[in-house]
Amino acid sequence: MNDSALTPERILDAAEEVLRRYGLAKATVVDVARFLEVSHGTIYRHFPSKAALRDAVAERWLHRVSTPLAAIAEEQGSAIERLHRWFEQLMTLKRQKVLNEPELFATYSAIAQEARGVVQAHIAELVSQVAAIVESGVSSKEFKVTDPQVAAKAVFQAMVRFHHPAHASEWSDPDIDTDFAQVWRLIVAGLVVGELMV
Amino acid sequence: MNDSALTPERILDAAEEVLRRYGLAKATVVDVARFLEVSHGTIYRHFPSKAALRDAVAERWLHRVSTPLAAIAEEQGSAIERLHRWFEQLMTLKRQKVLNEPELFATYSAIAQEARGVVQAHIAELVSQVAAIVESGVSSKEFKVTDPQVAAKAVFQAMVRFHHPAHASEWSDPDIDTDFAQVWRLIVAGLVVGELMV
Incomplete structure (x- = not known):
């Protein structure tokens, strides 16, 4: 995915899908990044920590x-x-x-x-x-x-x-x-x- | 312990002590029997199953x-x-x-x-x-x-x-x-x- 097209809303959609597939214990920020085909650094530009994304x-x-x-x-x-x-x-x-x-x-x-x-x-x-x-x-x-x-x-x-x-x-x-x-x-x-x- | 002195009340006291020590996941009827120094068969004469003792x-x-x-x-x-x-x-x-x-x-x-x-x-x-x-x-x-x-x-x-x-x-x-x-x-x-x- 083109990084500039990545909105917080799309990241949250992806995070929800990752949670649905793997559950809370196994889901990681890397899974969310992989799902969106971006680097996990890109996710962190929108959500500075895993806790921030979770919240x-x-x-x-x-x-x-x-x-x-x-x-x-x-x-x-x-x-x-x-x-x-x-x-x-x-x-x-x-x-x-x-x-x-x-x-x-x-x-x-x-x-x-x-x-x-x-x-x-x-x-x-x-x-x-x-x-x-x-x-x-x-x-x-x-x-x-x-x-x-x-x-x-x-x-x-x-x-x-x-x-x-x-x-x-x-x-x-x-x-x-x-x-x-x-x-x-x-x-x-x-x-x-x-x-x-x- | 003398088997004839074994009342349901004493078994329940022992079961509570065993639960306190080991927690539910680890506690067994054998632990309760060992605590009372009787055979587990003796316990089963009072409580026919682990579920009956638990209840x-x-x-x-x-x-x-x-x-x-x-x-x-x-x-x-x-x-x-x-x-x-x-x-x-x-x-x-x-x-x-x-x-x-x-x-x-x-x-x-x-x-x-x-x-x-x-x-x-x-x-x-x-x-x-x-x-x-x-x-x-x-x-x-x-x-x-x-x-x-x-x-x-x-x-x-x-x-x-x-x-x-x-x-x-x-x-x-x-x-x-x-x-x-x-x-x-x-x-x-x-x-x-x-x-x-x-």
């Missing part, structure tokens, strides 16, 4: 989750309905990934374990989307919480079974949709009534 | 969690206060185990992965304890839920971050007690108000 791969993967969710957070209309749809979409996106390509999902989960900073930024982004929906629900008098940011973090954590990769093996359980619905009902009731002095 | 070890370990919690479930008094204390105690018990003996905790978590039936029975037992507290809260008019069993399962799942071993690495996070308190506030508000038609 960029993780970041792009996580954006594929956060971008469609951001669209829901920015919509108008009932906050309750949007928050429900937001969590359903989050679970659907994760579940599709694990069911369609279980090995790639495992690889990306392993990458995420190493790219802690990227994952923390991703979670902060998701919680801020939830906070935006909760805040609009407070404005529309659907929700009665004093601190939307705090409530958003609590909701996100209470739904953890339905989005955290550590629970991926539970997502093929036939009861999972019922479980999701029941936890959701409990949580939305909590948001509607707000904090109680108990 | 009994897992069961006893999980009873150390469920037994003190059962006491809280059976107490009188405010359901809200007891339910809060029940989940605090669950988190405290798990956290102590992981902080005091991280390797043994990892070993037991690995055993639990294999002893699925034992773990399922344990979870069913814990959910039924939560259901008993929720039911008493419905009687005392503290909670307004139509099906305490369904609500109990939802509450247990919404609190999963604070008791499932997959989240053990998060339990040393300095924010974990605040997170627990915020998720709890959301959930208890949901139980107090009951299911909403939303």
Whole structure:
């Protein structure tokens, strides 16, 4: 490949393909360079270290989750309905990934374990989307919480079974949709009534 | 050791010590027999297979969690206060185990992965304890839920971050007690108000 045609995006495509073929333990920057028919020095001009490339791969993967969710957070209309749809979409996106390509999902989960900073930024982004929906629900008098940011973090954590990769093996359980619905009902009731002095 | 003095309890003590020393991958029934100075045939008279011994070890370990919690479930008094204390105690018990003996905790978590039936029975037992507290809260008019069993399962799942071993690495996070308190506030508000038609 002509070096000047090499964009970060093409390197990330190649890195994903290499990860798909070899897995995280065996994949190297040299494999990515070989796949693109460039020298590994060329890769390093775009990503100064293997860790930088790994983080960029993780970041792009996580954006594929956060971008469609951001669209829901920015919509108008009932906050309750949007928050429900937001969590359903989050679970659907994760579940599709694990069911369609279980090995790639495992690889990306392993990458995420190493790219802690990227994952923390991703979670902060998701919680801020939830906070935006909760805040609009407070404005529309659907929700009665004093601190939307705090409530958003609590909701996100209470739904953890339905989005955290550590629970991926539970997502093929036939009861999972019922479980999701029941936890959701409990949580939305909590948001509607707000904090109680108990 | 005199074979007739060999109780299942002593075998389980020995098995736990062997697991502590060698870990799950290396520990064998022969190691347990050697530790007790009996033949491995003697062990098999009490536990017909390695899987049976493994399940009994897992069961006893999980009873150390469920037994003190059962006491809280059976107490009188405010359901809200007891339910809060029940989940605090669950988190405290798990956290102590992981902080005091991280390797043994990892070993037991690995055993639990294999002893699925034992773990399922344990979870069913814990959910039924939560259901008993929720039911008493419905009687005392503290909670307004139509099906305490369904609500109990939802509450247990919404609190999963604070008791499932997959989240053990998060339990040393300095924010974990605040997170627990915020998720709890959301959930208890949901139980107090009951299911909403939303």
